[in-house]
Amino acid sequence: MSSLLFVRLVGWRKRCAADCAVLFAALCGMIGREGESMMTMTGQCLCGQFSYTVDAEPQMTAICHCKNCQRQSGSAYSALISVPADAVTTRGELKTYHDKGESGAGVDRKFCTECGSPVLTHIPSMPGATFIKAGTLDDTSGLKPTIEFWCQSAQPWVPENTGAMRFDTNPPSG
Ligand SMILES: [Zn+2]
Structure with missing residues (x-):
């Protein structure tokens, strides 16, 4: 047995x-x-004059509801990924609009002068990072925002992205 x-x-x-x-x-x-x-991720502006390749995974996928992102995008918010700046290869030209955030810190918003698409953002105080407007990616199927900024100015008709960390303004630093 x-x-x-x-x-x-x-x-x-x-x-x-x-x-x-x-x-x-x-x-x-x-x-x-x-x-x-x-x-490897690839993307481009609407007309294709500017394109980019990223040899890295996103460090962060975020939504920004700040008024300046609403104005620049002409929409409810910016969807962004941040990637290491040295992982980005670009082709073509972008013009830079030197914006300032609420705190007065610089925000360099880069857009195509042919079609007007906002594509990249550099924050001078964060030189190691490139922020990419996620809608310009060729393949957006893997995107899942995990953090939302400036929820205090979010449009009231935008549904909350369940599960994402939400901050009224910028996340507290440090
Ligand atoms: Zn373009």
Whole structure:
């Protein structure tokens, strides 16, 4: 009786180990595929005069409801990703509008002079980061905003992005 139970247990363990190996391989495959597809992102302005390639994954995917983003986008908010500045390769030209945030800190908003698309933003106090208007990405399927800024000026008819961290203004620094 007990030896039969032992055989059954060994059999179950073998099957479980095999299943786990299959599951592990499948997970690695998924991670590998996702990593590969996220490694390079491309995008462009509306007319295509300016385009970019990013060899990095987004550090942050955010929504900004500030009035200046509303004005510049002509819409309810900016959807942005931040990426390491040195991972961005560009082709074409953008003009820079030197904006200021509420705190008076500089915000360099870069747009195409042909079609007017806002594409990139640089914040001089954060030289290591490039902010990309997420709508200019060729593939936006993987985007999931996890943080929202300036919710105090959000349009009341914009639904809350469930699960994202929300800040009335900028997130507290430090
Ligand atoms: Zn353009």
